[in-house]
Amino acid sequence: CQWLCKHLWENDLLLLLCAHLLVALLVLAFPKCSVDLTGCELRCFYFQLTYQQKDQATITGDVCSFGWIIAKEPTSLEEELKEIRRNGSSQDLDGSASLTTGPSPSSSEFEMSDTFYFCRRGIESIVDDEVTKRFTAEELDSWNLLTRSNYNFNHISTRLTVLWGLGVVIRYGFLLPLRLTLAITGVSLLVVFTTMIGFLPNGRVKNFLSEKVHLMCYRICVRALTAIITYHHSENKPKNGGICVANHTSPIDIIILASDGCYAMVGQIHGGLMGLIQKSMVKACPHIWFERSEVKDRHLVAKRLSDHVKDKSKLPILIFPEGTCINNTSVMMFKKGSFEIGSTVYPVAIKYDPRFGDAFWNSSKFGMVNYLLRMMSSWAIVCSVWYLPPMSRQEGEDAVQFANRVKAAIARQGGLVDLLWDGGLKRGKVKDTFKEEQQKLYSKILVGTQEDRSRS
Amino acid sequence: MGSTNSTLLKIPNVEVLMQETGFSPAHIIRLHDRFKALDKEGRGHLCPHDFGAIKELAMNPIGDRIIGAFFSPGKETVDFHTFVKILAHFRPVDKDRPKEPNSPEPINSRSNKLKFAFQLYDQDKDGKISRDELLQVLRAMLGMQVTDEQLESIADRTIQEADLDRDDAISFEEFRKSLEKINIDHKMSIRFLR
DSSP: OHHHHHHHHHOHHHHHHHHHHHHHHHHHHOTTTHHHHHHHHHHHHHHHHHHHTTSOOTTTOSOOOOSOSEEOOOOOHHHHHHHHHHHHHHHHHHSOSOOOOOSSTTOOOOOTTHHHHHHHHHHHHHHOOTTGGGGSOOOOSSOOSOGGGOSSOOOOOHHHHHHHHHHHIIIIIIIHHHHHHHHHHHHHHHHHHHHHHHTSOSSHHHHHHHHHHHHHHHHHHHHHTTEEEEEEOGGGOOOTTOEEEEOOSOTHHHHHHHTTSOOEEEEEOOSHHHHHHHHHHHHHSOOEEEOHHHHTOHHHHHHHHHHHHHOTTSOOEEEOTTOSOOOSSEEOOOOGGGGSSOSOEEEEEEEEETTSOOOOOOTTTOOHHHHHHHHHTSSOEEEEEEEOOOBOOOTTOOHHHHHHHHHHHHHHHHTOEEOOSOGGGGTSOOOHHHHHHHHHHHHHHHHHHHHHHHHO | OHHHHHHHHTSTTHHHHHHHHOOOHHHHHHHHHHHHHHOTTOOSSBOHHHHHTOHHHHHSTTHHHHHHHHSOTTOOOBOHHHHHHHHHTTSOOOTTOOOOSSSOOOTTSHHHHHHHHHHHHOTTOSSEEEHHHHHHHHHHHHTTSSOHHHHHHHHHHHHHHHOSSOSSEEEHHHHHHHTTTSOHHHHTOOEEOO
16 A cells, blocks of 8 residues: 555656546545535646646646747837937938937937837737737646647657546546536526516515525536636625626636626526526516617616616626636726726626636637537636725726726736737727827827927 | 657758748747637638737738738748748847858848848839838828828938938948948847747
């Protein structure tokens, strides 16, 4: 036995193999609670493994350490041009006599080398840019035995392939059917119970029951995904009459947040199963669903939201201001609509651990059903939720500044990169105004000087 | 490392590429991954549309010209080799490279960097930057912020200063001479990590 233990620690592959077997046994023996255990067990083993794997390349496979290919110079257009001028000015003094030394320090005429700045910036963005990589799944440092995370699928070793095969059998053979059953149970219970509660008269009993039912069903759904969630700072949980904002990575965010508290959801009414769920939910407690035509009308949306928050007996609204799914490495521009309403904002940061299963929904690649199946056949979904202290709009702050302040707080807490880019860029083109701003900046440097010349 | 070699093997003629461009294997792998990321439909080559999808490039006043530099005249696609060769222009100059008289000039030499920049101006590739071409670049960089007269005066002054043989156009030699004092290596290089 001692020999076995010693051998196990040294040979990590063996360890992982034992982990798989253990998990398989557990799942067979305790079908009900092992769905939870699967995730925890794996987590423990995984931590041990990753610490031991630092210098060994066997299990880690293809170490594609992605981060920055290049180090970008943080200089601005003005600084660059000034430097170019300084370098070239010694030549100018010999040549032309019209070098203006006007009041502005960046006195400059057009130089042929001005294009260098734009050219370099352009090439830098071709090699590596901030935005494109936010809309694809995050790259991992070491492989987590899921094919979908293996970007350069090479045959590393037979042993690893065998392990991977075993993993496939366990995930698709045991875990997936279990989770599907739970998911179906959860959703059906939600629909049935909320419809039943809908028959009750409005009052305290109804609200109490509705809360219990919602929480129960969402918790079943959480189990169905084997989501292991750690909630931090629950004292800051959103209260009635407030708006809860969070960063958006996938539709699962809703389930994660709603299993810990009751919220009023906001969204468009869909058809089919989704629509059925929405209709039955709204019977039990007031959610805000919009018809497709109403979504475009910003005033209508704002009015309904503010009516809802004014009524203190109604639940806090849950909104994702980014408007689209981002891959959980950064937070993109928050749309100002929800920040104009003027109620207290409760920010929430959600950060997923990508090693157990990537939760990002790349909607251009996968549909909803495909996505959910992938979620249910990952190892587990491990995430942390931080409830941040409530914020309100301060004097002299407009909605956009307020939104950016909230965004910065969420990014800081979740360890995400705070970007100013609009998530809408996923599908849309860059507006011409951005290019115009660059042009304006450059022309100010040049034309400012021209005006001095014409005056003198 | 075993794993990096397997990725490299997937790229055809990678040895030649590394020798010509001077990129290390790690750089080639990363550029290959970037190439694949840009090539969303997985066709193995890029078209102007793929470059246009890069938001920061779309914001760049001379973004179109930079994209154009990747495509040789008449070609509609860019394969990985050409992609890397163009990007090799922006490698910092190798200071300690021995000067072999018979070997071809490295892609990232000062002269080749200047040629790349010259190409951004000289769109019809006749070897000279005409007044019109200069005006076009100025218009691209300044947009609607300046009037035509201001543009013309800037162009006139620039040609006056740089044009030594008085043919109302700037040749590559004149271009090079006017930029003698500029630290080309710094301005036209990107710091590739590792």
